[in-house]
């Protein structure tokens with residue numbers, strides 16, 4: 001009866017294992033990249049991506065050959081990520097991008113500028129690290145949308161489908177995310193606009 | 199179509215991404231010609247998008263490929279799954295739902311973690327209990343019962359896919 | 367209740383009672399046949415002999431058969447050790463059951479699962495429920511792995527799985543079993559490919575020693591076997607639904623509560639003496655439908671059916687509860703059981719049954735809260751009226767908790783006469799509704 005037969009290699013046929021390998025080749029790098037941009041560190045990204053593929057592996061027989069899997073994979077990554085954050089609360093978590101009510105209406109909370117010396121500005125590596133830190137201050141929802149759009153290059157429609165949210169939600173989340181990032185990265189954004197190419 | 203400053207400022211990201219319809223696109227373009235503040239905002243968003251797009255593709259650490267290619271060999275991941283029986287398998291439940299394309303009544307609402315988890319292991323949990331109870335019947339085969347409960351244990355501990363999840 | 371019932375007895379019932387009087391006076395039928403003795407021999411065997419052998423299990427799963435090999439050790443009266451040898455995904459699995467606790471160890475994960483014993487049946491010595499619900503036929507003798515064996519066929523009176531047993535003439539040990547589903551043929555076969563008997567296997571085989579560094583998961587449901595649905599519902603915080611009708615012969619055999627994470631489920635078990643049906647109930651909000659199985663409709667409402675080969679599972683939501691039925695009965699029977707639960711007008715049925723068997727509605731409602739189906743209630747009431755015993759005694763007898771010999775002694779008739787009276791009473795009761803629709 002309930003003989004789980006997908007927990008080991010031996011249970012799958014050669015064809016099925018070849019299909020799994022093809023899925024790994026096609027998606028694993030992107031999944032890792034998204035996981036890395038979401039978590040901001042190698043260890044968590046590795047765990048998230050591995051766990052995601054373990055789930056693909058287990059469900060292999062229910063995966064239609066040649067069906068696009070982005071939607072499913074990114075949803076797994078997204079859910080695992082949220083789960084990870086829940087399990088690892090860093091003190092009291094206050095969403096930095098949550099609007100703060102003021103008498104004059106909505107106001108976005110300011111982050112101290114993470115940039116330092118002028119030399120740092122021309123160090124691409126440091127810029128990347130700064131961008132990654134800025135991404136890390138976004139709520140998971142905003143982060144996922146901006147990573148899928150601006151890092152991975154998906155369309156609004158695709159993102160809406162992946163995350164199962166309305167198109168309008170993608171639109172507004174992305175706009176919010178970019179506004180926040182722009183503030184956090186103001187120094188770099190300004191530098192580039194003035195032609196200081198890093 | 200004419201759009202006011204506030205409305206345009208909300209549409210700048212979508213404009214940047216060419217995700218607006220023709221009428222809206224034209225209206226935003228028109229406003230940008232007249233409004234310095236929106237032009238500056240647009241430039242800021244464009245540069246931000248550019249910076250993000252230039253991020254290098256992260257290189258997975260050593261061991262990642264081997265572990266992904268042979269997930270059944272990764273003891274560390276297995277141990278982690280067992281520790282996290284009640285947490286980490288949530289996404290799998292929702293993913294399975296997507297693939298099976300048949301799940302009728304499980305809205306994927308946040309905060310339904312236990313519910314999702316329960317729906318994933320429910321059948322095995324109940325089959326395990328049922329098999330245990332069958333031990334009270336006089337001529338039940340014990341080796342078969344052991345097989346059944348053992349299989350259910352693996353699902354409950356997060357090491358195997360749910361019973362019945364195989365194709366038919 | 368007896369007085370009141372007698373006052374409103376239908377004339378037909380009086381006729382039956384008179385007929386029974388003649389039955390009691392008739393000469394005793396022949397002593398139980400040899401087939402009953404063979405079955406009793408098999409029932410007693412685990413208590414008198416140890417053995418060690420290689421067992422082959424062939425079971426239907428997803429339309430295919432799968433073969434599993436295990437080394438099986440038994441120490442009297444109720445200890446088991448199982449070492450699974452093949453296929454590869456179960457190779458190395460170890461199960462050690464000392465009659466109180468069952469340990470399952472999975473070396474690949476270095477993880478042990480601790481749970482209740484699965485050997486409770488080895489100490490129970492009563493077959494009266496089985497005899498009532500199955501036709502027991504001896505098919506002769508055959509040789510199994512060089513040993514002479516009686517072949518016995520158990521066929522349920524209702525729909526369900528029949529079982530053939532090859533019982534070792536010398537020891538009573540079941541050497542081979544075959545379970546046959548009327549709609550799908552053989553669903554489970556188990557047999558020893560080799561066995562050696564002993565009077566004393568080392569006790570150390572049956573004590574589990576936790577390997578170094580092993581992780582332990584405890585899987586103990588809080589089962590209270592004596593609990594009624596009413597009590598369980600109070601503990602779980604919701605009203606437990608009791609199936610109005612089950613296949614003939616299934617009787618309430620116990621219940622319990624299990625908690626797993628935040629999921630609290632009530633479990634009702636119904637046995638026919640050889641097979642078991644479990645009904646699990648949990649608040650609908652605490653569990654969703656699984657992502658696999660087939661969509662089916664029960665009483666026009668969506669349900670999920672999961673065919674695990676040997677076990678079949680039906681899942682549906684009803685009145686704020688998530689219900690799961692698990693059993694080996696045919697799919698149509700499971701669907702019919704669920705259909706009855708969904709459509710049942712509890713009060714109307716209780717009223718109708720109390721009218722038909724001339725018993726007060728309070729008694730019917732009380733027995734419902736104790737987990738009895740309407741047919742069970744009918745049988746218990748008719749039997750109590752016929753034998754002049756109280757309803758609780760009739761219930762205990764029908765549930766197999768009181769043997770024929772014990773009841774015959776209580777009533778003061780011979781066991782054979784009692785059996786005949788019981789047969790007639792049950793026949794009479796079977797004409798009273800509700801029933802599962804025939805397929």
Ligand SMILES: [Zn+2]
Nearest residue numbers: 203233235236
């Ligand atoms: Zn403007």
